[in-house]
Amino acid sequence: MATYHSHHAAVPAAQAHDYRQGLHDQVLGLIMFAASAALWIFPMATHDGAKDAQVNEAIVGAILMFVVGLRIYRGSTWRSDVIVGLAGLWMLVSPFVLGLQNADVDNGNRVLDIAVGAVLVATSLISLLIVRADRRAADAETRHDRQDTL
Structure with missing residues (x-):
C-alpha cells in the first residue's frame, strides 16, 4: 500500500485522497456557498446601493448558489x-x-463585489490545485503499483 509522506507523519494514500476530496468538496464548497449567499442575500436585505449592481449580484449569487449547492451535494x-x-x-x-x-454603482456594492470576487477566485484556484495534486498522487500510486507487479 502506498503512503503519502508529509513532514508530520506517514498517511496511507487512501486517507490522503479522502482528506483532499473532503477539503475540495466540503470545506471550499462551504466557503464558496457563503460567498454566493452573501451576494444574493446582503443587497436584498439592506436595500442599499444601486439597483443595477443589486440585480447583477442577485443573478450571479443565485447561479453560484445552484452550482455550489450541487458541488456540495454531488461532489x-x-x-x-x-x-x-x-x-x-x-x-x-x-x-x-x-x-x-x-x-x-454604490461604494458598498463595489466593496462587496470585489471582496466576494476575490474569495471566489481564490477558492476556485485552490480547488483546482487540490484536484491537480490528487490526480498526480493517483498517477504516482498507479505507477508505483505497476512497478510492484513487474
Whole structure:
C-alpha cells in the first residue's frame, strides 16, 4: 500500500485522497456557498446601493448558489471550479464595467463585489490545485503499483 509522506507523519494514500476530496468538496464548497449567499442575500436585505449592481449580484449569487449547492451535494469536478472562478472574475470587474456604462454603482456594492470576487477566485484556484495534486498522487500510486507487479 502506498503512503503519502508529509513532514508530520506517514498517511496511507487512501486517507490522503479522502482528506483532499473532503477539503475540495466540503470545506471550499462551504466557503464558496457563503460567498454566493452573501451576494444574493446582503443587497436584498439592506436595500442599499444601486439597483443595477443589486440585480447583477442577485443573478450571479443565485447561479453560484445552484452550482455550489450541487458541488456540495454531488461532489465536484474541475468544471464547477471554472464556473465559480469565472463568476468571481466577473464580480471583480463588474463594478467597473457597470460604472463605464453609466450605471449607478454604490461604494458598498463595489466593496462587496470585489471582496466576494476575490474569495471566489481564490477558492476556485485552490480547488483546482487540490484536484491537480490528487490526480498526480493517483498517477504516482498507479505507477508505483505497476512497478510492484513487474
